[in-house]
Amino acid sequence: MRLQNKVIIVTGSTTGIGKAIAIRCVEEGAKVVLNGLEKDLGEEVLNIVGKQNAVLHIEDLAADGAITRLVNLAITHFGKLDAVVNNAAIVASSNLYTTDKDFLRKLLEVNTIAPFTLIKEALPHLEKQHGCVLNIGSVNAYSGEPNLLAYSMSKGALMTMTRNLGDTLNRENNVRVNQINPGWVLTENEAIRKREHGLADDWYKEIPSVYAPSGRILWPKEIAAAAVYWLSDESGPVSGQVVDIEQHPFIGRNPPKNSQTMKEPT
Template identity: 30%
Template sequence: MSHDKVAVVTGAGSGIGAATAKRFARDGFKVVLNGRTESKLSAVAEEIGVENSLVVTGDVSSEAVVENMIAQTIKTYGRLDVVVNNAGVFVGGTIDKLSAADWDKQMNINAKGPFLVTKAALPHLVKTKGSVVNVSSVSGLGGDWGAFAYDASKGAVTLMTKALALDFAPQGVRINAVAPSLTDTEMAEAVMENDEVVSAFANRIAMGRAGKSEEVADVIAFLASEDARFVTGTIVPVDGGLSASNGQPKLG
C-alpha cells in the first residue's frame, strides 16, 4: 500500500480505465482521472472519494490538454508515479470502406495520445523512478478481419512500449503494456449484446468467456507495482488464453 503515490489514468470514465482507477485508489494512490465526459469521470471520483482524486477532462490527442493534465497533477500532488494510457476508440471497416477521418481518429487517440501523455509525464516519472502501463490489445499483436486501422493503432502502442522501455530503463522508468482480448466494457457493448459473436469469441478464448475490466486492472496494478520491479518492455496478454493458440480450430 502506498499513501503518497500518484497515478494518472486516461479513459477513466468507464471500463478498464474506471476499474484501474478504483484499483489504484484501493492501493492508496491519489488518482488523476482523465476522459472526455466529465459526468462519467465525476461518478468514478465520487466512488473512490473526491479527496483521493482529481478530474481533468479532455482529449488526449490534444497536446495542450495533455500538458495541462500533467501540470494540474504536479500542482495538486507534487509528484507523479504511474501513468496508465488507456483511452481508446474503435472504428471497424475494411480499407475500401474506412474513411481517412476514421483512420485519423483511431491513430490520434489510440497511438498519439499515449505518445503525448508519456512525453509530458516522463520528466516527472524519472524523478520518482515511476512506470507507464499502456493498454494495447491482442489486436496489437496480430491482425483481425475488418479492423486494420484499429490493429495498426494498437500495433503502434505495442512497439512504442518496447522501444520506450529500452530508452528509459537506464533512468529507472519501467514501461510495459497489457493486451486484452474481448473485455466486457462500454466500448464492446455492441459485441457483448450479440450472442453469435460472443459465442465465436468463447470458442477461441481458452477460458471460454470475455474478460472483465477488473481482471485487466489487476494486471495493470501488478505491472505498476514494486512486485514487477525487474519487468520492462513486456506486453502481457490478458486474454483468457486466446493468444496461446496458433489459430487452428478446436476439434471435437
C-alpha cells in the same frame, strides 16, 4: 497497500478498463488523476473513489495542449507523478475499403500519438520518482480482426513504442515502460457495441468456446488486478515487456473443426 502514496494518471478512466484500473489503484493506496470525455460518468467515478483520492480532467487528449494540462493538474494537485496508464482509445470498426486517411489519422492521434505525447510530457516527473508507464494495448496489435484494421494498426504501433521506450527510458531515465494486451473484455462500451450490432442484451452469457474456453470473457476488474503488478514496486526493474491477458494463446491458435462461431447480424 501495493500502491501506497503513488500518484497515477489513468487516461480513459470514466468507463471500462480505465475506470476499473483507477478504482483498484485507489483501493491499493494511490491518488489518481481521472480523465475522459464524459463529465457525468467521470463524476460518478470520482464519487466512488472519493474526492480526497482523485481529481477529474475532462478533455479529448487529441486537443492542443490537453496533455500538458493533464500532467500539470497531477503536479499542482498532488505534488508529484509516479506513473502513467495510457488507456484511452477509440475502438472503431473499419477495413481497407472503409478506412480513409482522416479516419486513420484520428485513431492514431488518440490511440498512439497521445500516449507518446503523454510519456514525453510526464518523463521529467516520472524520472524524479523512478516511476513507470503502463500502456493498455490489445491482442489485436498482432494482426487484428478483419474489421478492426485501423484500430489494430494503432495498437501495433503502441506495442512497438512500448518495446522501444521500455529499453531506452529504463536505461537512461530509470523509468520503466510495459504493456498489457487484453483480449475480449466485457466493458460497458463493448456491451453497447454488440447490442447495436443486433445481438441480444444477454449475448455475453453464451459465448462459443472458440472465443471463450472458460465459458465467459474477461471482466475489467481482472485487467485492473494485473495492472497493479506493473504499477507497483513488485515488478522491480522489469521493462519493455508486453503481456497478453487472454484465456487462450492468441497467436497460432487453431480453432477446433466445426467449432461454433459467434456471428453478428449483417
